[in-house]
Amino acid sequence: QQQVKQSPQSLIVQKGGISIxxxxxxxxxxxxxxxxxxxxxxxxxxxIAIRPDVSEKKEGRFTISFNKSAKQFSLHIMDSQPGDSAxxxxxxxxxxxxxxxxTFGQGTILTVHP
Amino acid sequence: EAGVAQSxxxxxxxxxxxxxxxxxxxxxxATLYWYQQILGQGPKLLIQFQNxxxxxxxxxxxxxxxxxxxxxxxxxLKIQPAKLEDSAVYLCASRAxxxxxxxxxxxxxxxxxxx
Numbered sequence: 001q002q003q004v005k006q007s008p009q010s011l012i013v014q015k016g017g018i019s020i021x022x023x024x025x026x027x028x029x030x031x032x033x034x035x036x037x038x039x040x041x042x043x044x045x046x047x048i049a050i051r052p053d054v055s056e057k058k059e060g061r062f063t064i065s066f067n068k069s070a071k072q073f074s075l076h077i078m079d080s081q082p083g084d085s086a087x088x089x090x091x092x093x094x095x096x097x098x099x100x101x102x103t104f105g106q107g108t109i110l111t112v113h114p
Numbered sequence: 115e116a117g118v119a120q121s122x123x124x125x126x127x128x129x130x131x132x133x134x135x136x137x138x139x140x141x142x143x144a145t146l147y148w149y150q151q152i153l154g155q156g157p158k159l160l161i162q163f164q165n166x167x168x169x170x171x172x173x174x175x176x177x178x179x180x181x182x183x184x185x186x187x188x189x190x191l192k193i194q195p196a197k198l199e200d201s202a203v204y205l206c207a208s209r210a211x212x213x214x215x216x217x218x219x220x221x222x223x224x225x226x227x228x229x
Contacts, residue, residue, distance in 0.1 A: 043220030
């Protein structure tokens, strides 16, 4: 019940296209859903995050869509650029006394071709 | 502000040897995490400290892994003895607190190769 399932494992898009990565969860106690971006040789860095009381959050070219009833959320990257090529992880946090413990998805390797 | 610092960045050891990793979190961050990231997978939490106390070590292989956080600041993670399956990147992260300070900040990681 603690799993977060992420798809696809890899994604190739052309420059200017839309990249979409999907995640699904089971634990209804999750109350915070961040997306992390990781470049080779670097640690993950927070990209954007959402709480379940809203259905969408947009920051620049990055948008999270959240469907609480379906227990799914997705990351949309508009106008994808070669510099967006990285591994993306969705994650989820259980509230309460978890002190911010995150459960991560398996990751999606995004390649944006120029 | 300075980020999360980790050392060493790379380590190669033989199986059954011991190894230690060091982490210096962002100043003032009360919560510190150690994750294991196996190639092609997402980070998996090993242990979580709140100040200098352990709040979650349910996924730490305690027969070979140990960790401590001295004075609620720096932390070390030790593996003794190492196995081949311990080859991974070990990530340290820190977090200031709840609410608007939810963000976990990750260090660059230590890549461990066990031969």
